Amino acid sequence: MNNWKHITTNEYDWDLFGDKHGRETSKVRTFYEGNQFIWEASLKPNYVAESHWHPYDIVQIFLEGEFICEGEGSFYKGDIRWVKAGQSTIEGAGSEGSRFYLIALGGDIPLMWDDLYKVPEKLENQLKLRGNPVGNANIDKVPFIPFKDENGRPTQPVQVICDESPYVVRTTFEPGYTASDHWHKYDTMYFIMDGEMSFSEDEPIYKKGDIRVVKGGYSYGPEKPGKDGVTFILISNGGPIDLNWSDIKKPPIM
Numbered sequence: 001m002n003n004w005k006h007i008t009t010n011e012y013d014w015d016l017f018g019d020k021h022g023r024e025t026s027k028v029r030t031f032y033e034g035n036q037f038i039w040e041a042s043l044k045p046n047y048v049a050e051s052h053w054h055p056y057d058i059v060q061i062f063l064e065g066e067f068i069c070e071g072e073g074s075f076y077k078g079d080i081r082w083v084k085a086g087q088s089t090i091e092g093a094g095s096e097g098s099r100f101y102l103i104a105l106g107g108d109i110p111l112m113w114d115d116l117y118k119v120p121e122k123l124e125n126q127l128k129l130r131g132n133p134v135g136n137a138n139i140d141k142v143p144f145i146p147f148k149d150e151n152g153r154p155t156q157p158v159q160v161i162c163d164e165s166p167y168v169v170r171t172t173f174e175p176g177y178t179a180s181d182h183w184h185k186y187d188t189m190y191f192i193m194d195g196e197m198s199f200s201e202d203e204p205i206y207k208k209g210d211i212r213v214v215k216g217g218y219s220y221g222p223e224k225p226g227k228d229g230v231t232f233i234l235i236s237n238g239g240p241i242d243l244n245w246s247d248i249k250k251p252p253i254m
């Protein structure tokens, strides 16, 4: 993989999610395939996916409509939900359909229908040791807290969406804030939800609706929001968001 990828989501075409059993699925567009897979899914009104599971943790960032999960409730624009590997769920769309980003942490995610595929015992046992199998955040209810930097450099407050695995935060950079050259330990995804952001002079400006994937260990900077600031959701694949300043700790990828 390149060290980074700029994804302009509206340039991607829609396709039908392939199910080898020919069951009804939904429209998807594929943005990224690698250590993490990133799609956008669009469920038609009142679509229901019968009980199924995935072999990797997934995260959903809701963009439009209503998404309904049995036993969990409804999710709307701005909400975030995650399901850990091996957990079975029944879910679908409300009367207006539902559109969301779907991220799989680790690889591709076939739909594993429970009536056809039993969850492997190993995965089932792992899941039991991982606390809540599903979780979610209503974005308006999560407080902003300071992001502590061990070197005392200025940072911007974050909303901690999930601080186990998966690792998800949301943050707003005020206009004028700058983060100098740094690298993250794990592959990191940025979903630009509002405003604009520059990650370095080597990359284009990222706008609302764009997604950035950057390889763990690759140094870049400075990070600078546009004149109206930027709000983004960040997902770290493999461990906590480990922020290292490149002038203090040499980046693994030069």
Ligand SMILES: [Fe+2]
Pocket: 182, 184, 223
């Ligand atoms: Fe960063």
